[in-house]
Amino acid sequence: MAKHFHLNTPLLESVGMSKRVGTTVYLKMDNSQPSGSFKIRGIGNLCQQLARKSKGVVCASGGNAGMAAAYAARQMGVPATIVVPSSSPPLVVQRLQDQGAAVKITGNVWDEANAEALRLAETEGLTYVPPFDHPLLWQGHSSMITEVAASLGPGVRPGAVLVSVGGGGLLCGVVQGLKDVGWMDVPIIAMETVGANCFNAAVKAGKVVTLDDITSEAKCLGAKTVCKKAFEYSQCSELTIISELVTDQQALQAIETFLDEERVLVEMACGAGLAAVYSGLVRRLQDDGRLPTLLGPLLVVVCGGSSVDMKELTSLKHKLQT
Ligand code: PLV
Numbered sequence: 400m401a402k403h404f405h406l407n408t409p410l411l412e413s414v415g416m417s418k419r420v421g422t423t424v425y426l427k428m429d430n431s432q433p434s435g436s437f438k439i440r441g442i443g444n445l446c447q448q449l450a451r452k453s454k455g456v457v458c459a460s461g462g463n464a465g466m467a468a469a470y471a472a473r474q475m476g477v478p479a480t481i482v483v484p485s486s487s488p489p490l491v492v493q494r495l496q497d498q499g500a501a502v503k504i505t506g507n508v509w510d511e512a513n514a515e516a517l518r519l520a521e522t523e524g525l526t527y528v529p530p531f532d533h534p535l536l537w538q539g540h541s542s543m544i545t546e547v548a549a550s551l552g553p554g555v556r557p558g559a560v561l562v563s564v565g566g567g568g569l570l571c572g573v574v575q576g577l578k579d580v581g582w583m584d585v586p587i588i589a590m591e592t593v594g595a596n597c598f599n600a601a602v603k604a605g606k607v608v609t610l611d612d613i614t615s616e617a618k619c620l621g622a623k624t625v626c627k628k629a630f631e632y633s634q635c636s637e638l639t640i641i642s643e644l645v646t647d648q649q650a651l652q653a654i655e656t657f658l659d660e661e662r663v664l665v666e667m668a669c670g671a672g673l674a675a676v677y678s679g680l681v682r683r684l685q686d687d688g689r690l691p692t693l694l695g696p697l698l699v700v701v702c703g704g705s706s707v708d709m710k711e712l713t714s715l716k717h718k719l720q721t
Contacts, residue, residue, distance in 0.1 A: 430703030444539030464530030531568025540572020567629025666704030
């Protein structure tokens with residue numbers, strides 16, 4: 400049995416992005432994880448620790464946490480039930496089933512699917528796998544920063560890190576990783592889409608708030624409430640976390656540019672992060688003095704995602720053009 404389920408992913412220099420930002424941009428290619436996203440780092444870690452002897456795991460997911468849970472469960476020979484909201488496209492259901500999981504569609508948004516997953520854990524005695532709110536997830540996700548530190552080599556550190564935020568698990572993992580390697584002062588740009596902006600709403604309100612609804616097409620960013628830890632980090636004076644929003648149109652455009660320039664297809668959740676570069680936001684933050692003029696490279700976490708194929712991309716284009 401392998402020690403972990405995730406891979407050490409490549410760190411690639413992006414010529415196209417570097418040109419736009421005016422400093423070297425490195426892409427941490429977590430789209431190339433076996434489950435299609437970074438999620439396997441944390442969920443693999445959590446499943447290894449909590450689900451080895453389980454009679455089954457249950458996870459509520461916009462898609463990618465479910466893919467990771469299904470993948471980890473299959474590796475461990477444990478059955479997986481994944482609860483997805485009706486907003487997840489059919490291709491996600493198919494991919495989860497192909498991964499060997501039983502799929503249940505409940506509710507319109509992730510929070511409703513999660514209530515059902517918690518109920519199933521209770522009534523069926525299954526191990527509940529949270530998609531973003533658990534220290535074992537953050538510990539697993541932090542491995543991506545340790546890998547980046549090893550790839551960059553001694554003496555090189557990023558000028559900033561760019562991530563997408565859904566429920567905040569990736570953000571918490573990145574913060575933990577930065578702490579682990581002594582890069583706690585490196586600013587983090589935390590990106591969401593308008594309509595899936597629970598972190599930004601919490602930062603603005605000065606407390607954790609619950610969104611009325613998820614109106615963005617970035618369904619995998621669609622948690623209505625950010626995890627408490629992510630909010631606490633946003634309030635921590637030792638950290639610089641810049642919370643910003645892009646529109647769905649900007650996220651979609653970013654996916655297309657990334658496909659053209661890097662030859663990799665990612666989903667909207669990831670497009671939200673990439674859009675910070677392609678829409679000129681990173682440059683603007685520097686011009687406004689909110690982000691220091693980057694001396695070190697910009698590290699972009701390519702979180703990936705399985706909720707996309709050419710058909711889904713075309714359908715998104717139609718939806719967002721009107
Ligand atoms: N997606 C979760 C939560 O959905 C899920 O169930 O798959 N990038 C991608 C490709 C993602 O799938 C997610 C989360 C994120 C970024 C954001 O990560 P988080 O939730 O840890 O902030 C509701």
